[in-house]
Amino acid sequence: MPLFLPRTVLTLATAGLLVLGLAACGGEATDTTGAAASPAADKKITVYSGRSESLVKPLLEKFTAQSGIAVEARYAATAAMATQLLEEGEKSPADAFFAQDAGALGAVAKKGMFAPLPATVLDKVPATYRAKSGEWVGVTARSRVLVYNPDLVPAAQLPASVFDLTDPAWKGKIGVAPTNASFQAFVTAVTVQHGQDKAKEFLAGLKANDPQIREGNGPILEEVDSGKLAVGLINHYYLGELAKEKGTTPDTLTAKLHFFPDGDSGALVNVAGVGVLKKAAQNPDVQAFVTYLLSDEAQKYFAEETFEYPVLADAAPPAGVPALNELKAPAVDLNDLDQLEATIALIKESGLVP
Secondary structure (H helix, E strand, O other): OOOOOOHHHHHHHHHHHHHHHHHHHOOOOEOOOOOEOOOOOOOEEEEEEOOOHHHHHHHHHHHHHHHOOEEEEEEOOHHHHHHHHHHHHHHOOOOEEEEOOHHHHHHHHHOOOEOOOOHHHHOOOOHHHEOOOOOOEEEEEEEEEEEEOOOOOOHHHOOOOHHHHHOHHHOOOEEEOOOOHHHHHHHHHHHHHHOHHHHHHHHHHHHHOOOEEOOOHHHHHHHHHHOOOOEEEEEOOHHHHHHHHOOOOHHHOOOEEEOOOOOOHHHOEEEEEEEEEHHHOOOHHHHHHHHHHOOHHHHHHHHHHHOOEEOOOOOOOOOOOOOHHHOOOOOOOHHHOOOHHHHHHHHHHHOOOO
C-alpha cells in the first residue's frame, strides 16, 4: 500500500486491514510491507525533534493552526533523540523524527525503524538531499563554515582548508562544539572523505591547539562577534539568527562567514530532515506533517526565519549567503553519514569531550 493516500481512502483502507488482520491472525494487523497498520487519525502526533525548540516551535504551531493536528514535540539534541529512538525501538511513542542532520536519520534508518516515504514526497527534493532508500528526506540544507572576526583575523589570512586549523598559529583561537550534531556530522564527513586515520589526526591536531569548547554554535558565534574568539566552526545560518536577535542584518555584524573552497570537508552541506516511524506509516496526520514541512509556506519560513537553505528547487534562498548550487561542498554522500556512534567514540577518544 502506498504510504500517502487521500485521507478518506486511507482511513477506509486502514480499517479494512485492521479487520482482515484481526480475523486472520487474532493479533495486530500489518500491511503488505510488514509495517503495523495505524489506527484512524486522531489529530495528534508525537515528534521527536533534534531541531531546537526556538527554531521550529513557531512552524509547528502554524501547522497545528492550519491542520487541527496537535504536535507533541519532544526536544533534545539530535544525537540524543536518535539514541533514545534506538533504545525504545518499537515501543517508542514517536511518530516522526525531525533531525538536525542526515547522520542521525541514517543511523535510525539503518536499524530498520523508518517506513519508506512515497515518491510524491521524495521527488520534491534533489536526490543529493534524501535517502537512497527513501526512508528520510531533507527539509532544509545548511553549510558548515568558519565564522571569523575580521578585526582579529583579516580575510587574507583565513585558512584554505579546515585542516589548516591544526597549525599552531591557531592555538587558542578556535571555538568548537564537539557535542553538537553538526560538528559530529562534519567529523563523519572527514572520515568518509579521507579515512579514519585522517579524522583522528585532525581531531588530535585540533585538541593540541587548545580549542575553546562550547556546547553549541550560538555561543561560538557570539564570542567571535564580540571579539572574545577569533574563529569558530559553526553552521552558516547562525549568523542570520544572531542578526535577528539584535534587530539588524547579518552584514552589519562584526562576525563574517568563510565558506571553505574547492570541496573542502569544512564546507560540508548537510540537511535537517524527517523520517516516519514504521508504526505511523499509514497515519494521515503524520503524512500531513511531512507534506507540510516541504510546503511553500514552510520552506519560506526556513529561509526567512531560520536562514537555512530551502531544498525545493523553486524556493528563494536566505539573504546574504551564496546560493545553494554555488556552494563548493565536498563530494560526500549524505547517506554515508550514518556512523553516528563511531564518530562520537572517535571524538571522545580525541579528548575534545570528557
